[in-house]
Amino acid sequence: MKIEARHERGVTILEPRGKITIGVGDVALRExxxxxxxxxxxxxxxxxxxxxxxxxxxxxxLVSAYTSVSNRRGKLKLVNLPPKVTDILQITQLxxxxxxxxxxxxxxxxxxx
Amino acid sequence: MPVEEPQVRISIxxxxxxxxxxxxxxxxxxERLGLDDDSRHWVGIAIREAVANAIKHGNRQNPDxxxxxxxxIAKDQAIIRVGDExxxxxxxxxxxxxxxxxxxxxxxxxxFYMRNFMDEIEYSSRPEGGTLVTLRKQITVTxxxxxxxxxxxxxxxxDSST
Numbered sequence: 001m002k003i004e005a006r007h008e009r010g011v012t013i014l015e016p017r018g019k020i021t022i023g024v025g026d027v028a029l030r031e032x033x034x035x036x037x038x039x040x041x042x043x044x045x046x047x048x049x050x051x052x053x054x055x056x057x058x059x060x061x062l063v064s065a066y067t068s069v070s071n072r073r074g075k076l077k078l079v080n081l082p083p084k085v086t087d088i089l090q091i092t093q094l095x096x097x098x099x100x101x102x103x104x105x106x107x108x109x110x111x112x113x
Numbered sequence: 114m115p116v117e118e119p120q121v122r123i124s125i126x127x128x129x130x131x132x133x134x135x136x137x138x139x140x141x142x143x144e145r146l147g148l149d150d151d152s153r154h155w156v157g158i159a160i161r162e163a164v165a166n167a168i169k170h171g172n173r174q175n176p177d178x179x180x181x182x183x184x185x186i187a188k189d190q191a192i193i194r195v196g197d198e199x200x201x202x203x204x205x206x207x208x209x210x211x212x213x214x215x216x217x218x219x220x221x222x223x224x225f226y227m228r229n230f231m232d233e234i235e236y237s238s239r240p241e242g243g244t245l246v247t248l249r250k251q252i253t254v255t256x257x258x259x260x261x262x263x264x265x266x267x268x269x270x271x272d273s274s275t
Binding site: 019021022023024053055056057059060061063064066067084091092093094097 | 128129130132133154157158161162165169210211216217218219220222223225226229
């Protein structure tokens with residue numbers, strides 16, 4: 001899995017596509033977040049619109065990313081959740097942990113607040 | 114329990130990259146049985162978790178150790194068995210990922226996923242050594258649909274209390 005990264009209004013936007021699953025997508029997400037933090041990013045928006053499957057390792061990686069970014073006094077938020085990813089976040093009760101937005105402009109605006 | 118013949122039997126070396134192969138094969142078999150897309154997605158996720166656990170915690174990612182997967186159909190149930198060559202573990206000792214102190218832990222949700230997406234899961238020891246996890250899912254085929262359909266949203270009909 002390749003994760004595209006771009007920058008908008010001081011926010012690093014990561015766009016994983018396909019499966020965030022054990023041994024493949026979870027590692028790619030971990031590396032992409034580490035790379036962004038290494039480059040000095042404080043605010044990260046993960047656009048999950050292209051994600052088809054997320055297993056428990058993928059969810060674990062999102063949680064790790066959230067913790068890493070928060071520990072650096074930054075914010076990690078989620079946008080464009082496919083219904084099946086929303087289901088998973090609800091089942092795991094992580095929907096109450098992450099800030100989730102429907103659109104990228106809404107999400108970007110929230111970082112200014 | 115009725116005796117059932119396995120429809121699919123696959124054995125893989127303990128590498129995560131083999132999980133996709135298992136999911137494709139089982140998904141194809143379940144599609145032929147008339148399981149709808151959503152149900153196949155959630156059953157597929159549960160199988161991924163069972164196989165990932167067998168590779169990671171059972172066989173400790175030793176590629177020389179095998180993970181065996183069987184899919185069988187008994188009446189209106191899909192039964193998936195995943196066996197490893199590991200030393201076993203106490204499923205009761207796995208903590209509840211919904212407890213506030215566990216919510217931000219990166220690990221420990223695999224069995225929780227399985228319990229939510231399947232109707233039943235059961236752990237046992239294999240006579241030859243290793244652990245066997247048995248996953249069961251009801252398949253409800255409707256008469257109005259040639260392909261039929263099955264149970265729907267994740268966790269809706271399951272016990273998610275653990």
